[in-house]
Amino acid sequence: MNYSKYPLMTLLASISLSMAALSGCSSKDADSATLAQPAAQPNDSANLDNSDNPNAFNVQASRNNGAWGAVYMSRDELRSPPGNIVDVSVLPTMSEDADIKKWDAKFENASAFVTKDGEKLYHDSCAACHMHKGEGAIGAGYYPPLADNSKMESKYYVISILINGFRGMPSFHRMMDDEQMAAVTQYVRSELNDYKDPVTAADVLQLRHANPPGGDASDH
Template sequence: MKIMKPKALAMILLSASAAAALSGCSQHAGDDAETIGSKQAAVKVTDNQESRNTGAWGGVYMSRDELAEPATNIVDVSSLPTVANDPSLVKWQEKFEGTEVKTREGSANAQTEFENTNGFVTTDGEKLYHDSCAACHMHKGEGAEGAGYYPPLANNSKMQSKYYVIGILINGFRGMPSFHTMMNDEQMAAVTQYVHSELNDFTDTVTAADVAQLRHANPPGADPSE
């Protein structure tokens, strides 16, 4: 019988031990042992359709009837008032008058739109002043200082010249916009008369003809610096 050398025997025993250890890693110690596979199996599979139905995906889920309808916004706007009946808009229409509603005809998608007259309807000088001037110059014409300087119009000697006031209304002045396209001659005369006589004690009569003398065909741009 051939006797195996101790060194060779040690190598065989070491290889056998390593093989046993490696094979043991893949074997279960028992049915109740927790493994990576058992953890993955325990994870509940997500039902995406259920999450859609409960609203987690917002407006993603649609029925067959909804899919057959024309494309619309995800937000349901059917319960909102039309633009013409919007309470906030009606309020401002009453305040500033002059905005007219009409419907565009001859179109598959008729739209309700606003024909902006870009101006005022009233010829009441006091109302014109409070709607267009008082926000800066204050309701009693006392002027204001803050983010800018808004000169007083009351007790102001410059207001004695009706043509000075009319010229500023037509052309604007520094940070003040032009009212060239917002007020007609009669309206400019009315608000000038209010500033001239009510906020001051001057007695000249201001007429639409006075405004017509200074009105020109080239209104300033929207930028007051122009």
């Protein structure tokens, strides 16, 4: 038959041949090597080996583990949990990490400040924003100068900000005790300014309260 005279029949014949070819490609033995299928997630109960659908693999896991492309794997290999491409055995432990050691030294191996030295407390906790000489900075935000700042005349103003935080500055309520807050306040007022009257833990205790702020203190 001359199919050129019957374009619709030509199209149907082409579709039939294509489907036959595809059917032949898929009729392989279940254990033969195939083009990589998406790999199963170990924690996905819907995709485990006992699934009713042996080809129910997790697509995203396969993409993440490089199982796509011209990679030939057996179906048993494809059913195995995806491996970790990072050799975790060569990663340093927390105790050996140089950066962790640096911060442990700064915070004296504690989750809060230990030192009572006001100068050290200032340089460890305040200088990153307000600079080591208290000159302040402008960049991603505005960090006001603490040196030569008339607001520092009131020790209770400084203590209140340390306890409650202010705008972008965090609260040190849980990180410093009364003596530490008194020490850093004394340093800011005496060394960065010229206010010499003493600041004591009792001064801090007057403003200390039971509930530290949960957000920006300036919102209250």
